[in-house]
Amino acid sequence: MRKLIEFKNIVKSFDDSLVLKGINLSIHENEFVTLLGPSGCGKTTLLRILGGFISQNEGHVYFDDIEISNVPPYKREINTVFQRYALFPHMNVHDNIAFGLHIKKQDKQMIEQKVKKMLKLVNLQGYEDRPVTLLSGGQQQRVAIARALVNEPMVLLLDEPLGALDLKLRKEMQVELKKIQQEVGITFIYVTHDQEEALTMSDTIVVMNNGEIQQIGSPTDIYNEPENRFVADFIGESNILEGVMLEDYKVKFDDQTFECVDYGFEDNLEVDIVLRPEDIDIVPLDMGRIKGVIKSAIFKGVHFEVVVETPYREWIIHTTDKVELDKEVGLHFFPEDIHIMYKMGTY
Amino acid sequence: MKGYASLVKPYILWMSLFIVVPMLLIVLYAFTTSGNELISFRFTLDNFFRFFDPVFIKVLLKSLEVALITTLLCIIIGYPIAYIIANASEKSQTLLILLITLPMWINMLVRTYAWISILSDGGLLNSLLGFIGLPQMKLMYTDFAVMLGMVYNFLPFMIISIYTVLAKLDKALIHASHDLGANPLQTFLRVVLPLSLPGVISGITLVFLPAVSTFVIPKFLGGGQYMLIGNLIENQFITVGEWNFGSAISLIMAFIIMASMMMTRKMDRDASENTGSEGGKLW
Numbered sequence: 106m107r108k109l110i111e112f113k114n115i116v117k118s119f120d121d122s123l124v125l126k127g128i129n130l131s132i133h134e135n136e137f138v139t140l141l142g143p144s145g146c147g148k149t150t151l152l153r154i155l156g157g158f159i160s161q162n163e164g165h166v167y168f169d170d171i172e173i174s175n176v177p178p179y180k181r182e183i184n185t186v187f188q189r190y191a192l193f194p195h196m197n198v199h200d201n202i203a204f205g206l207h208i209k210k211q212d213k214q215m216i217e218q219k220v221k222k223m224l225k226l227v228n229l230q231g232y233e234d235r236p237v238t239l240l241s242g243g244q245q246q247r248v249a250i251a252r253a254l255v256n257e258p259m260v261l262l263l264d265e266p267l268g269a270l271d272l273k274l275r276k277e278m279q280v281e282l283k284k285i286q287q288e289v290g291i292t293f294i295y296v297t298h299d300q301e302e303a304l305t306m307s308d309t310i311v312v313m314n315n316g317e318i319q320q321i322g323s324p325t326d327i328y329n330e331p332e333n334r335f336v337a338d339f340i341g342e343s344n345i346l347e348g349v350m351l352e353d354y355k356v357k358f359d360d361q362t363f364e365c366v367d368y369g370f371e372d373n374l375e376v377d378i379v380l381r382p383e384d385i386d387i388v389p390l391d392m393g394r395i396k397g398v399i400k401s402a403i404f405k406g407v408h409f410e411v412v413v414e415t416p417y418r419e420w421i422i423h424t425t426d427k428v429e430l431d432k433e434v435g436l437h438f439f440p441e442d443i444h445i446m447y448k449m450g451t452y
Numbered sequence: 453m454k455g456y457a458s459l460v461k462p463y464i465l466w467m468s469l470f471i472v473v474p475m476l477l478i479v480l481y482a483f484t485t486s487g488n489e490l491i492s493f494r495f496t497l498d499n500f501f502r503f504f505d506p507v508f509i510k511v512l513l514k515s516l517e518v519a520l521i522t523t524l525l526c527i528i529i530g531y532p533i534a535y536i537i538a539n540a541s542e543k544s545q546t547l548l549i550l551l552i553t554l555p556m557w558i559n560m561l562v563r564t565y566a567w568i569s570i571l572s573d574g575g576l577l578n579s580l581l582g583f584i585g586l587p588q589m590k591l592m593y594t595d596f597a598v599m600l601g602m603v604y605n606f607l608p609f610m611i612i613s614i615y616t617v618l619a620k621l622d623k624a625l626i627h628a629s630h631d632l633g634a635n636p637l638q639t640f641l642r643v644v645l646p647l648s649l650p651g652v653i654s655g656i657t658l659v660f661l662p663a664v665s666t667f668v669i670p671k672f673l674g675g676g677q678y679m680l681i682g683n684l685i686e687n688q689f690i691t692v693g694e695w696n697f698g699s700a701i702s703l704i705m706a707f708i709i710m711a712s713m714m715m716t717r718k719m720d721r722d723a724s725e726n727t728g729s730e731g732g733k734l735w
Binding site for chain 1: 622624625627628629630631632633634635638642643646647
């Protein structure tokens, strides 16, 4: 895939606070990229810099190998779906979608055709004459997407577009957005703080925190091979522990030595270790590698969230089996379930 | 809340006594001949017929013309000012709005007197002209002076009501417009202007209605011969002593004001329906 957008050492501060601390990132054609992070991590700021609504203090933005830092937003081949949609309240659905085409002074018949096509794409046929103020959140969302896509941009920016919708609608729209992206075949850059949303839709996830990129990778990479404690903690629930890498394939934590599949660390290096709750099994006492007592079990729908207490810590375990409270049990996991990470700031 | 309902009663009494009763008296006067006694009224429509004299109609038309031009000038001058204020930093917005409203703290009569001393033959402006060696200008008792006084007095209302709407305008809409390829001018014409119409309309109400019936400004800055409908009414009551005719003109005026209020309200409703917001409604 061809490289379409490149951020080079982007620095941005508001007043005295540094929001972006030197971001380097490349985005390719047809890629669904998600900028993921807690609020205040700088993800929306990065998106706005790309849209041209704010400018960076340092660094360069390249689009198709051309520097666009000084190009005003209305001359960029990028369209945005805004956080609260920002539909024009004085226009109906049709005129909102046709806005960009009218500005480009396109032929009337052409406009009609394209608007029709877009309404079909977002499943809103027959809504042309509705005032946008009378639409539901989900419908406004679709109009906002249609209004952006009708201009046939090379890149679509989406700024937490599903934030205002309820859970069920959000899940539907996630699937639909992914479908739309595959249909129109353009680059989507999606900003969210919802890790599940990111895992569901993205080709590439960029995890950000405190104005820095923590990890770039596919959803499975990010989930299974988090690079540090922050990523592991932010993406899904985890047991994160501290330990020592004795030598290749051997890690020590909770005063026991375990076999693992990681290598290439310095001997006796202090590391962070992740064990996902669904990778740990509760087994009879004598079959476990760690022994503990079941403290609580909360029914979560598909699974139980079980807390097992050992002398060292509390473990979170997801299991579909019913468990008995206060029972002494063993915990079992395989070497490949242990994931070793460098401590933050040591690599 | 219910307990507070009875608190409205003194106001009702106050309003009936000092607003409704005098208004009824005006209606009574308008429909009767002069020389009424307390018990016997002689009803007539003559007072109204009398108004349809070319001389008076001309005064009415002149009043409408002056009010209309005042309103237009207020929009033309006020809109850019409101726009600039609405786009200033929050701190300067407060300061600028304060500056705009500051003159309103002083009585309108006093402010109009101030204009006399600025515009009169030996006044500030002519002294300045003389000082830099330019010929003197006749400024007082001209259309220019009246218009200046009117615009000066009513401009703040226009600015404030447009500013209120512009300041509330969602900046994301402007970003969205840029995002869709519209340059700043196109964005203004297609997004900002249509969305700020409710503010312009309430501004029109706030400027046109008082402007059409004002009598202080034309009297002081236009001189005795400058006759607008407000002055005509004032004359009938104070100089001529024709209370019946004066009341009839007042009623005609009230009718015109009501009609134009209904018109602007309808425009306002249409505009807010289109923008889907409650923006710009000052009442």
